[in-house]
């Protein structure tokens with residue numbers, strides 16, 4: 001069965017932690033494509049620092065020319081908060097017979113019970129959890145139980161059914177976060193080698209993470 005990786009994020013900015021994760025999962029899980037979906041208004045966190053156009057430009061730069069990497073801007077075109085369930089309903093209607101694999105980092109997975117209609121998410125897609133430095137898989141509580149119920153270590157489960165399993169996969173640990181990248185830039189640092197040069201160029205030209213010069217009073 002054709003399998004589509006669905007990789008949503010704020011991507012504020014996109015960095016090698018995201019790209020390497022998508023690259024490794026595409027090959028290990030035999031995903032036909034990985035769709036990068038920058039979100040409009042993230043429901044569970046503060047508004048992004050860079051605007052939608054800048055974040056989209058950075059994702060396009062980062063993925064250009066990479067086979068199987070697709071940029072999907074539907075969440076940016078939608079009004080209101082970006083709920084994964086709405087995106088998955090859309091994708092399911094467009095790809096009725098494909099397996100959908102929602103890719104999330106462990107930090108995002110731990111927040112799953114707070115997502116809007118999260119149980120429906122598993123009816124629409126599998127969840128693929130990328131191990132991220134510093135985060136452990138839950139072994140108790142509702143997510144621990146869910147993992148006992150739905151967890152799998154078998155890639156073919158992601159191809160034999162269109163949705164419903166949770167697969168945890170260790171990816172190369174790159175301890176990069178968008179928050180740390182933004183802090184580095186706003187304090188005058190250079191993000192070279194944390195992200196593709198094209199993304200760094202967009203940041204430099206737009207000044208989107210540069211702290212505004214303090215206005216001098218007196």
Ligand code: ATP
Nearest residue numbers: 009010011017021104105108132174176177178179
């Ligand atoms: P922030 O620091 O602003 O929270 P972030 O670096 O976590 O940003 P997001 O755009 O929020 O980036 O992340 C999108 C998805 O990518 C999330 O599911 C997140 O867990 C995952 N992710 C982010 N950074 C990494 C990384 N270094 N390794 C693996 N997964 C990552």
